[in-house]
Amino acid sequence: MSLSAEPIIRVQKEIFDAGEEAAKLTQGRTDIGAVVTFTGLCRDEGGTLAALEIEHYPGMAEAEIARVAVDAAARWTLASLLVIHRYGLIAPGEPIVLVITASAHRGAAFDAASFLMDYLKTRAPFWKKQHARSGTDVEIGSAWVGAKQEDDAAAEKWGR
Amino acid sequence: MSLSAEPIIRVQKEIFDAGEEAAKLTQGRTDIGAVVTFTGLCRDEGGTLAALEIEHYPGMAEAEIARVAVDAAARWTLASLLVIHRYGLIAPGEPIVLVITASAHRGAAFDAASFLMDYLKTRAPFWKKQHARSGTDVEIGSAWVGAKQEDDAAAEKWGR
Amino acid sequence: MKALYFAWVRERIGKTDEHISPPEGVATVSDLIDWLSDQGEGYAAAFENKKTIRAAIDHAHVKHDASIATAREIAFFPPMTGG
Amino acid sequence: MKALYFAWVRERIGKTDEHISPPEGVATVSDLIDWLSDQGEGYAAAFENKKTIRAAIDHAHVKHDASIATAREIAFFPPMTGG
Numbered sequence: 001m002s003l004s005a006e007p008i009i010r011v012q013k014e015i016f017d018a019g020e021e022a023a024k025l026t027q028g029r030t031d032i033g034a035v036v037t038f039t040g041l042c043r044d045e046g047g048t049l050a051a052l053e054i055e056h057y058p059g060m061a062e063a064e065i066a067r068v069a070v071d072a073a074a075r076w077t078l079a080s081l082l083v084i085h086r087y088g089l090i091a092p093g094e095p096i097v098l099v100i101t102a103s104a105h106r107g108a109a110f111d112a113a114s115f116l117m118d119y120l121k122t123r124a125p126f127w128k129k130q131h132a133r134s135g136t137d138v139e140i141g142s143a144w145v146g147a148k149q150e151d152d153a154a155a156e157k158w159g160r
Numbered sequence: 161m162s163l164s165a166e167p168i169i170r171v172q173k174e175i176f177d178a179g180e181e182a183a184k185l186t187q188g189r190t191d192i193g194a195v196v197t198f199t200g201l202c203r204d205e206g207g208t209l210a211a212l213e214i215e216h217y218p219g220m221a222e223a224e225i226a227r228v229a230v231d232a233a234a235r236w237t238l239a240s241l242l243v244i245h246r247y248g249l250i251a252p253g254e255p256i257v258l259v260i261t262a263s264a265h266r267g268a269a270f271d272a273a274s275f276l277m278d279y280l281k282t283r284a285p286f287w288k289k290q291h292a293r294s295g296t297d298v299e300i301g302s303a304w305v306g307a308k309q310e311d312d313a314a315a316e317k318w319g320r
Numbered sequence: 321m322k323a324l325y326f327a328w329v330r331e332r333i334g335k336t337d338e339h340i341s342p343p344e345g346v347a348t349v350s351d352l353i354d355w356l357s358d359q360g361e362g363y364a365a366a367f368e369n370k371k372t373i374r375a376a377i378d379h380a381h382v383k384h385d386a387s388i389a390t391a392r393e394i395a396f397f398p399p400m401t402g403g
Numbered sequence: 404m405k406a407l408y409f410a411w412v413r414e415r416i417g418k419t420d421e422h423i424s425p426p427e428g429v430a431t432v433s434d435l436i437d438w439l440s441d442q443g444e445g446y447a448a449a450f451e452n453k454k455t456i457r458a459a460i461d462h463a464h465v466k467h468d469a470s471i472a473t474a475r476e477i478a479f480f481p482p483m484t485g486g
Contacts, residue, residue: 017179019178023178026253032201033202033203034199035198035199036197036199037178037182037195038196038266039182040266041195043190059379060376063379064379064380067380093186093189096403097403106277107314110198110277120403121401121402122400123381124403127402144398147399148401214485224464277486280485280486281483283483285409287483288484288485304484
């Protein structure tokens with residue numbers, strides 16, 4: 001695995017600070033030329049969304065993210081790699097997922113981060129439920145987010 | 161221009177904090193689903209580099225980055241966009257350039273950030289000079305970085 | 321064997337997990353889905369659109385034709401929507 | 404017209420900028436490079452590999468065949484290596 005540091009993988013309820021995580025990852029290193037961070041945030045869908053609820057499969061979530069990380073490290077030369085995925089109730093504006101890739105060169109950092117997100121979307125065992133702003137959950141208020149075909153297509157473009 | 165906020169463009173000598181800039185950009189917004197940050201850092205080239213010195217063309221640097229930003233905003237729907245490029249003496253491990261793109265969707269944020277970097281590399285009037293760790297500048301120590309053909313190729317893949 | 325259910329599969333079945341003892345002859349994930357579908361209304365609803373159901377054995381994705389012979393933990397869930 | 408020089412073009416010419424008054428007939432960037440090349444050893448060295456020289460008029464990139472007729476500020480420099 002062409003990764004000069006262990007990938008950092010965390011599945012947590014707590015909020016995270018993307019900038020802090022990126023700073024920690026590059027701290028004291030002088031072999032890194034490029035750091036890409038991707039933060040996925042909870043949108044309010046034009047004011048209709050009260051919150052997202054994210055269910056996950058404990059154990060498998062970490063294992064699957066680790067497999068995706070190993071895949072990324074096999075494809076690109078990375079200095080370090082971090083994935084944080086939250087679960088539980090998430091308010092609009094809050095971060096859901098963080099991917100950080102660090103490499104000597106920008107191409108590897110960009111491609112690996114994009115690949116990780118495409119794969120997490122389709123392979124990591126998380127499910128989003130939307131809670132609507134008004135109305136009760138029982139009547140109109142709550143619905144599981146459907147998987148998007150465009151996400152499958154995005155993951156498939158990387159081949160195997 | 162499909163940008164819901166003015167692009168932020170800064171050419172500065174001072175160091176910057178990528179995390180802080182990203183946090184400011186998304187603060188209080190609930191329409192952003194994806195934030196990509198790219199940070200370009202000064203590598204020490206296996207311990208041989210004492211510092212990078214970056215020369216720039218004041219006025220044109222800002223103007224050219226603004227043109228690239230307008231180009232990006234015309235190609236992708238972005239909620240916001242930030243570019244910071246430093247000049248002057250930069251030590252190994254320090255950041256040189258920061259690109260942040262925010263969008264409703266991850267594809268636009270990734271592509272726009274990658275595009276901005278490819279274009280900045282080949283179009284923004286900055287020049288890097290390497291100062292070697294040992295020896296004097298006159299003898300062996302100092303050399304302008306040559307433009308890379310791979311950077312031209314990276315920029316050309318986006319077409320016009 | 322422990323079975324786990326997530327998202328709307330969990331909601332329709334009405335439990336997060338349970339111990340199951342499928343009979344001889346239930347050899348694959350597909351067989352197990354068919355057997356579970358007969359365990360009640362909730363199960364039938366959960367598995368009515370069999371093709372959309374994803375499965376994992378011992379924390380790894382598997383296809384419907386995978387053997388369940390050595391499985392300690394098997395999970396059923398809709399397509400993932402994380403990230 | 405103000406001329407600016409950057410990176411090794413600046414170092415070879417030995418100045419960051421100057422006011423220049425090219426004669427009639429110097430119509431394009433290419434003409435101007437040729438005329439400047441005759442202004443001394445430093446200029447000759449700076450422009451010896453003409454194809455590698457980039458130019459900008461009033462803060463915008465231009466090709467060598469661009470007219471300098473309305474230029475207030477013209478800059479010469481090597482290919483950019485920022486980012």
